[in-house]
Amino acid sequence: CNNVAQGGATLCAMLRTHDKKLKSVAATSGISALLGITEPAMFGVNLKLRYPFYGAMLGSAIGCGYVTLTNVLNISPGSAGIIGFVCVLPQCMVNFLIGVVISLAAGFLITLALSKSRRFNKELEDAAQ
Template identity: 80%
Template sequence: LHKRVPEVLDNLVTPLFSVLITAFLTFTVVGGVMRTAGDWITNGLLWLHDSLGVVGGMVFGLIYSPLTMTGMHHSLLPVDIQLVAAGGSFLLAIASCNNVAQGGATLCAMLRTHDKKLKSIAATSGVSALLGITEPAMFGVNLKMKYPFYAAMLGSAIGCGYVTLTNVLNVAPGSAGFIGFVCVQSGDMLNFLIGTLLSMVSAFVITWVFSKSKRLNAELAADSETAAA
């Protein structure tokens, strides 16, 4: 558009048409495609949990972080509300295990990194992840260092396997973190806390083990040098 629109009208016309065209394509094409993809993913995850039991719960926990990266986890919220209305949902426990696993991995990364700025980011974002907000931890620390993200996925799988085994159900939507225990059935509160604690500790320990890997540290150093260049 910059090449075709007269310079005197460029500042007015180009942004206007860019927004209009993008909005049109978003509502007519992208929205439909992503809605269908979200439905497929949601139905697939529900099938995993309902059909494969503990294994399905662990797989669900393993892939929940990549879903969060893309924002596709938001497609599960309507399902959670429907399950709550039907008597109880397992989704809060799954999401909580994932979130605290990210927090545990981030807090371990805080102890292992020598970068003072990254330490500061990890300290604050790690705590927020334990309370249910994982994006700062994921994008600010874990994905940058890579291996904490992988460790968090594994830790999440372990915790999700436990809460699936013990059939932890929430009876109200809530914050997906340690404080989510207030939304689960009274008889499930202990198992919820055990599952989330398992996720956090597992992610912390696995991150610590991964941090000892010379190959992973060499890759991280190479990436840092590339970014600096």
């Protein structure tokens, strides 16, 4: 769920920034985070702007909380992100996918809410320069 929340936060940051280079990095790294590779999104966008990282942490906590409460079990450690369903028991797959959607939406929406804050708007403007 963390990978998906990082991707959602990165894609939200892509929509909020005006810097073309940052938009490009956020678009490609956000999609790769949804598929399980979070390093470009985390280090290239989220930590740089700070507020997407906070949104991703909260979104991940909400999604992982749902997955934990519904007792989703993995067969083995393996794939992460959206494609992580291949390692989940068949009877847990629906709850896993619901948790992934919750993480994605929460990461995106919390990042959107934080980006409207005056404090983080200044950082957006500074990153664009």
